[in-house]
Amino acid sequence: MTENAFTVTSRSTPDGSVVASDQLAPELDGSSTSPDLSWSGAPEGTRSFAVTCFDPDAPTGSGFWHWVAWDIPAETTSLPLGVSREDDSLQQAANDFGRPGYDGPNPPAGAPHRYVFTVHALPVETLGADPADPHVGARFAIFTQQLASTELTATYQVAE
Template identity: 75%
Template sequence: MSENTFTVTSNATPDGTEVAPQQLVENLGGQNLSPDLTWSGAPEGTRSFAVTLFDPDAPTGSGFWHWIAWDIPATTTSLPLGVPREEPSLQQGVNDFGNRGYDGPEPPAGPPHRYTFTVHALPVETLGVDPDGPHIRARFAIFSQQLASTSLTAHYQVTN
């Protein structure tokens, strides 16, 4: 078995830290900007990447999807701070807020929530998924085909 060398980092929101204020939604004082993400060590056969942001602690019974992006070219090894909702170099699905692209944390008051940013290495150049369709289709295509994935997790808590 080979050592997993596929890794992801973020200057804005490093693994294990609190989500940076700029990543939060506006009504929590944020700018609703996706964090910068940089990855390396993708496995052989990677032809594209996908990125997801998931909150497993949302009180929905099934978590909350904040971002689903795919068809990121295999030559790409990073995304900048603040990926636009209509970025032409990738596809972005409609998140659980009902918006295309990234929407940051907005947990209810209570215990901390975990936010898991994952980069998925895929063996296809395109998922062939309609970004206007339910994001479960993109997530199914991502998770059922991924060659490898790497994640970082940050947290955020509203205390009032």
């Protein structure tokens, strides 16, 4: 018997696409609307999920975190377009803009940036991370405990 592959998809931001205009930062005339995400094939033992969005191309030396969310119940297989910063069905840390929840791309002019949306399957119902703490604590807990992860990547570029 073949195991299901753990996969993530998005209608608003398919893998390999350009980030949708409403998902961009307000400085780029967007509204920082998080994309819809749907996943399937999580491994046995999954008790919750986490979602992250990371720009590895940011000129910081360590990338830029746009979204770190966790404690998404195991029976959940999707997030809708536009998850609220105040959504109490999950925990959301302050991103690298300093605000909880999702904030969209706002890269400097030049080369395209990649935005990696990752769904992490976790073996715990609650991560135990405090959303008031810096997101590095939640990320450490996510990455050291994950059973599996799946990702999609979109790009955005500001012309010079």
